[in-house]
Amino acid sequence: MYLTKDEECILRGECGWASQTCMKILSRLGDLFNAEKLIPIKSAHVSGVSYRTLGDAPIEFLKALADSGARVQVRTTLNPQSLDQEYLGKRLPSRLCEKQREILEQFEKMGLTKSLTCTPYYLQMPERGSHVAWAESSAVVYANSILGTWTNREGGPSALAAAVIGKTPEYGVHKAEGRQPNVLVNVKAKLQNHTEYGALGICLGKVLGDKIPAVSGLRDPSEEKLKQFSAALATTGMTNMFHLKKLAREEVEKIDIDDKDVEQTITDLSTATTKKPDLVFIGCPHCSKNEMKQIAQLIGNRKVRHGMEFWVCTSACVKEKCENSVKRIEQSGGHVLAGVCTVVSWTEKLGIRTIMTDSAKTAYYAPTLNKAETILAPLKECLKAALKG
Amino acid sequence: MQPTTLKGRVIVEGKCRAKALVSEKPISFLGGVDPADGRIVEKNNDLCGVCIKDKVLCFPHGHGSTVGSYVLYSLAKKGLAPKAIVNHTADPVVVVGAIIANVPMVDQIDITKVRTGDTVEVDAYEGTVKILKRKEA
Numbered sequence: 001m002y003l004t005k006d007e008e009c010i011l012r013g014e015c016g017w018a019s020q021t022c023m024k025i026l027s028r029l030g031d032l033f034n035a036e037k038l039i040p041i042k043s044a045h046v047s048g049v050s051y052r053t054l055g056d057a058p059i060e061f062l063k064a065l066a067d068s069g070a071r072v073q074v075r076t077t078l079n080p081q082s083l084d085q086e087y088l089g090k091r092l093p094s095r096l097c098e099k100q101r102e103i104l105e106q107f108e109k110m111g112l113t114k115s116l117t118c119t120p121y122y123l124q125m126p127e128r129g130s131h132v133a134w135a136e137s138s139a140v141v142y143a144n145s146i147l148g149t150w151t152n153r154e155g156g157p158s159a160l161a162a163a164v165i166g167k168t169p170e171y172g173v174h175k176a177e178g179r180q181p182n183v184l185v186n187v188k189a190k191l192q193n194h195t196e197y198g199a200l201g202i203c204l205g206k207v208l209g210d211k212i213p214a215v216s217g218l219r220d221p222s223e224e225k226l227k228q229f230s231a232a233l234a235t236t237g238m239t240n241m242f243h244l245k246k247l248a249r250e251e252v253e254k255i256d257i258d259d260k261d262v263e264q265t266i267t268d269l270s271t272a273t274t275k276k277p278d279l280v281f282i283g284c285p286h287c288s289k290n291e292m293k294q295i296a297q298l299i300g301n302r303k304v305r306h307g308m309e310f311w312v313c314t315s316a317c318v319k320e321k322c323e324n325s326v327k328r329i330e331q332s333g334g335h336v337l338a339g340v341c342t343v344v345s346w347t348e349k350l351g352i353r354t355i356m357t358d359s360a361k362t363a364y365y366a367p368t369l370n371k372a373e374t375i376l377a378p379l380k381e382c383l384k385a386a387l388k389g
Numbered sequence: 390m391q392p393t394t395l396k397g398r399v400i401v402e403g404k405c406r407a408k409a410l411v412s413e414k415p416i417s418f419l420g421g422v423d424p425a426d427g428r429i430v431e432k433n434n435d436l437c438g439v440c441i442k443d444k445v446l447c448f449p450h451g452h453g454s455t456v457g458s459y460v461l462y463s464l465a466k467k468g469l470a471p472k473a474i475v476n477h478t479a480d481p482v483v484v485v486g487a488i489i490a491n492v493p494m495v496d497q498i499d500i501t502k503v504r505t506g507d508t509v510e511v512d513a514y515e516g517t518v519k520i521l522k523r524k525e526a
Contacts, residue, residue: 024488028400029481048456057424058459060466061489135455155455157485 001030001169002037010165018070022161029158030169039131039170043075044163045120046112047135048156050082050344051100053369058156059099062106065164070110073166076159077115077123078107079136080286080313080341087335092346112163116339117315119227119286121147131174133162137234138227138285138361144241146226150174153240173240181243181252183208187217188258193378197225198360199265200257201232207255210238214245224291231285232360269363272373277356279372280386281342282379283313284359289322292336296325298380302387304333309352310386312336332387343369358382392510392519395498399516400479403493406510406521407472409503410444412436417453418460418486427469436505445509445518446471447500451483461486473511475500475518 003011011027013020026038048054082100083089089097108114115123118136121143126132128148134140135154143149152172154162162168172178185204191197204213221229226244233239282295295312304310312329316338319326326336343362347355347370355366356375363376375385414434416422421431427442441464451457461483464470470492476483479496487494493513503509506524511517 021489025485028484028488032400032479032481032484048459053454054456054459055424057463058456061459061462155458155481155485157455157458157489158481161485 001027001035003027007038016069018065018068019164021065022070022164025158025161026165026167026169030171033169033171035169035171037170038165038167039174040166041074041133041162041168042130043077043126043132044072044159045077045079045132045134045136045139046107046156046159046163047079049079049103049107049116050341051096051103052082052346053344054103056099059102059106062103066106066109070164072111072163074163075124076112076163077117077120078112079118080116080339080344082340082345084337084340087337088340088345092349096346110164115315115317117286117317118341119288119315122286122288122315123317131168133159133168135159138231141230141234141239141241142227144173144179145230145243146223153234153238179212179241181212181214183211183213184252184254185213185215186254186256187215188256189262190259191218191221191262194225194228195266195358195360195376195378196262197221198228198232199262199269201229202236202269202360202364203257203261203265204255205233205235205237205239208233208237208239210240212239212241212243213255214243218244224288227285228360232364235361235364265360266376269360269376270374271367272354272375274354274373275375277308277354277375277385278352279309279311279347279355280382281311281313281355281357281362282382283311284341284343284357284362287312287314287318289318292318292322292325295379295383296328298383299328299332299334299387302332302389304386305388308386309350310334311342313340313342314338334386347372356382356385392521393502395502395518397475397495397498397516397518399513400484400494400496401487401492401513403473403513404511405445405472405493406508407443407445409505409507409509410436410439410441410446410471411500411503411505412446412448414448415450415452416448417451418457418482419454421453422460422464424460424463427464441471442469444471445473445475445511447475447498447503449477449500451480453482455482455485457482458486458489461490461492465490465492473513475503475511
């Protein structure tokens with residue numbers, strides 16, 4: 001890969017170890033994927049924040065970077081953490097809280113925004129057509145497909161390296177030719193709700209590999225339904241994006257998805273034998289303002305059942321903007337957890353064995369990451385299970 | 390014996406000589422290698438229970454979470470890292486890990502030519518893996 005004189009100086013270590021290490025990461029990845037050069041990015045989004053998934057290993061590296069002066073050159077947001085101070089932090093061992101805080105401190109030192117969300121586009125909408133370096137696969141697919149923002153699927157360390165240098169290697173979906181659809185998906189299933197859109201993503205991701213689909217047959221889906229589809233597609237596949245348009249070329253591979261495929265996926269993602277969950281969880285990916293409002297309206301005056309946990313996850317930013325909805329959810333006995341992701345939290349330490357959710361992505365991960373059984377069902381059914389009356 | 394030389398591509402520069410440890414299966418550093426002692430703990434790996442410290446670790450490619458890169462760094466800090474990494478196909482997780490841990494690495498090597506216990510020399514300036522001595526049967 002071609003490097004400018006300035007970039008070469010950084011690579012030689014003339015600007016210190018931290019930027020040298022970050023430049024090494026970018027230039028080697030660029031070589032690996034046959035990029036010709038580095039291009040400037042408008043923002044970065046870093047995954048690998050939860051102490052639950054990180055463990056102790058990365059703390060030393062993050063500390064070394066922060067202490068030797070690494071600072072982000074562009075606006076850089078952070079994925080959710082494993083616990084919040086208000087609720088989970090009070091119920092989990094203090095050692096876990098301290099370790100989680102230590103991780104956040106390193107990121108803050110480097111200048112990252114403590115956004116703690118998997119939906120950074122709800123905080124600040126990225127420019128259409130701009131190049132960014134985002135980790136968090138659900139946001140990557142959503143950004144490329146819905147927001148028209150161009151990003152490869154970065155890992156935690158490569159997104160951080162891109163943030164510190166302010167550039168990313170130009171390959172994959174950063175190039176127009178890398179964004180062309182190469183498989184046609186015809187959705188014959190009549191999708192009704194978020195959960196079914198998620199199931200479609202899980203089902204498709206398994207067969208697509210890293211191909212880019214042109215999806216037809218979706219009936220005027222909301223952005224939130226497409227958010228579920230994006231998250232699920234990235235869960236089982238390596239796809240970076242999809243198109244919602246008819247494909248002009250006819251000679252490509254075609255895949256049909258019918259009602260049975262979606263139904264079967266939902267059945268497979270519901271592993272629980274019991275109908276009574278310990279936790280009802282909404283907010284994977286993090287809820288939008290619209291979703292917060294919808295949940296609050298559906299709750300009405302109902303109360304959470306005795307012995308049941310009911311969590312709604314979103315960013316602190318969205319939570320602040322939805323005061324009335326938050327009040328309604330909390331009055332019911334539910335908890336609005338800001339900056340947290342249930343899947344990367346310690347649910348099993350709270351005695352949670354069965355998780356009910358409307359998110360196909362959560363249902364896919366919970367058996368391994370949360371060691372929990374799952375019930376995947378639409379929002380209304382989730383609320384019915386969580387609430388009395 | 391005449392040493393066999395395998396030619397590949399440089400990923401992280403460096404040079405070393407050590408015993409080879411060859412895994413037929415991909416390795417995930419997150420969850421697959423214990424950061425406390427450097428042992429492979431992935432149940433379905435052919436090398437489960439074996440320590441990677443100071444070995445030339447040969448495996449087809451990495452898999453799993455990008456957090457795996459940090460695990461390699463942590464192993465290196467504790468002196469538990471392999472002497473070099475040899476892959477068939479380098480993937481971003483292992484590449485980033487080798488860079489930050491400063492472990493010499495080459496890829497595009499036919500690792501089936503190397504056997505566990507062989508003495509090998511990795512020249513990750515030239516991108517070569519030389520089999521100096523076969524493991525005695």
